[in-house]
């Protein structure tokens with residue numbers, strides 16, 4: 001698995017405050033890497049350092065296996081980005097804006113139409129950008145970032161302000177990029193639900209620090225499983241389970257137990273029934289990803 005982006009102890013301080021604090025990112029080829037964190041966590045600052053728009057206070061950025069500080073031009077020629085709101089000439093059409101980008105990036109004519117097709121704007125390309133909806137503008141911004149068919153695409157909150165249909169379209173589009181065009185994507189968001197649906201790898205940043213990095217599956221497996229029992233006499237059932245060396249917790253009308261295997265659940269059920277306590281429900285409960293995110297960042301997943 002080739003590493004596309006790697007940072008070592010990447011740090012940015014503004015005065016005495018570290019906005020980004022010793023961050024070690026690893027983004028692999030073919031990833032849709034979701035960079036998740038609440039507002040002000042340090043996402044944009046990190047992405048800007050990856051693009052040379054902000055100078056790190058400390059640490060190292062390596063992209064495509066090359067030191068960014070020594071290979072800036074080469075790396076940027078193979079990287080597309082959309083940071084904050086895209087800027088356009090509103091009095092020109094989508095197509096004309098794309099042509100300007102084409103000449104700036106010095107890429108073949110055919111890339112203009114191909115990129116417009118990918119973002120499904122080919123039919124509206126002759127409209128003036130002033131008359132574009134927010135979703136169309138976001139898609140045009142992505143088309144501009146794609147115009148050179150880069151190896152790496154960096155998108156800072158690309159679905160901000162879009163309605164659910166617009167978000168769905170951008171999600172599909174981004175997910176198709178690695179297998180259709182071999183583009184690795186790094187996308188930031190403050191919405192857990194969005195990253196969960198779009199990314200296969202995830203990094204969670206909170207107050208400038210990377211508090212989790214791994215696959216989406218690894219994140220899901222961190223959400224702990226517990227068994228919840230509802231009986232017709234929870235107080236008595238609790239006493240019996242405590243006597244058996246278990247540590248039940250009485251919460252919201254349920255007795256909950258952590259780390260019990262299936263065969264133990266069956267045994268507990270049998271014991272309770274034998275002592276004359278009816279078991280009304282046995283459920284497996286998982287701490288939601290939402291709660292996990294809250295614990296890791298101390299913030300709501302969507303602010």
Ligand SMILES: Nc1ncnc2c1ncn2[C@@H]1O[C@H](COP(=O)(O)OP(=O)(O)OP(=O)(O)O)[C@@H](O)[C@H]1O
Pocket residue numbers: 014019037038039040041042043044045046190
């Ligand atoms: N130029 C700057 N000067 C001083 N502080 C800054 C500057 N840029 C960012 N910061 C601070 O760095 C911290 C991280 O900001 P950043 O924009 O990277 O967060 P973010 O995760 O992208 O948040 P959001 O989702 O709100 O954009 C914030 O506390 C912000 O106020």
